[in-house]
Amino acid sequence: MTVGLALLLLAFAASISFGAADMSLSLAWGSIFHFNPALEEHQIIRTFRLPRTVADLMVGCGLAVCGAVMQGTTRNPLADSGLLGISAGSTFAIALCMSFLPQRTYTETILYSCLGAALATGLTYYLAAIGKRGMTPQKLVLAGISISMLFSSFSTYLAIRFNIGQSLDFWTAGGTATVTWQQLAYTAPLFLVGLLWSIAISPSITILSFGEELAGGLGLNAGRVIGSATVVVLVLTGLATVIVGPISFVGLVVPHIVRYLVGVDYRFIIPASMMYGGIFLVAADLLGRMINRPYETPLGIIFALVGVPYFLYLVRKQRREFA
Secondary structure, X not given: OHHHHHHHHHHHHHHHHOOOOOOOHHHHHHHHHOOOOOOHHHHHHHHHHHHHHHHHHHHHHHHHXXXXXXXXXXOOOOXXXXXXXXXXXXXXXXXXXXXXXXXOOHHHHHHHXXXXXXXXXXXXXXXXXXXXXXOOHHHHHHHHHHHHHHHHHHXXXXXHHOOOHHHHHHHHOOOOOOOOHHHHHHHHHHHHHHHHHHHHOHHHHHHHOOOHHHHHHOOOOHHHHHHHHHHHHHHXXXXXXXXXXXXXXXXXXXXXXXXXXXXXXXXXXXXXXXXXXXXXXXXXXXXXXXXOOOXXXXXXXXXXXXXXXXXXXXXXXXXXXXX
């Protein structure tokens, strides 16, 4: 945890110091603790870089926790809100808002995003459960990919039909460059509730991760835990999608890394996933700003470069285990 905190502080400091225009660390920290509105650099950090970094932290924490919670409750190492179609459902709901509710409030956008996530989750789990064998990790991922493609197609149709392609493409590319303090004021309390909720149910997720039969033998109500965990995932995914767009692979990669560090107890996996998820997203956003300055590389591209190879590695590993 000490190493994680040190990395988090380092990533935070680098994020507010570097960008299209580099600033000294003393100047960056001065804008936080000794703000001078007359200095343009202080205005840039306070107005753009600081809310952007806070958003990266929140979204990274939320998506990493979503992955950890889903992997624990489904016992599926490939579970991730992006791979299971949940982010695509949120994206479709927001595309609907752009098409039919141009005067919507930010609160309404959050609500519709969570409803879209709920719809996609229900369809994914329903498709995965069809058949004599019931739900398996492989069927869950295939169902999620299918639902993701379906909702992505719907979103593309709306973009063409209602001429919102440019706005939708900019948003789906992924990024926190346009995040404001007002948006964070709406979403931060909800993020906090979702993260605390995930910590509260982490002991039950640990028991559930060993199988529903064992959990039932120990007196755990598996259905209630799964339902509670699903609500956490829907809320956190919906919020993250509103802020940064449909980002995949954070929830896939981070929990696997964390398990090497803290073991299989979700009382430790979930808090550690929060920390390293925040570090991961802040570092990725900083990398996207630095590799092609003064232009920015979207977060979706950064995570695809990291996540796709890791996903293929996990798939190959699963095939060897079930061969």
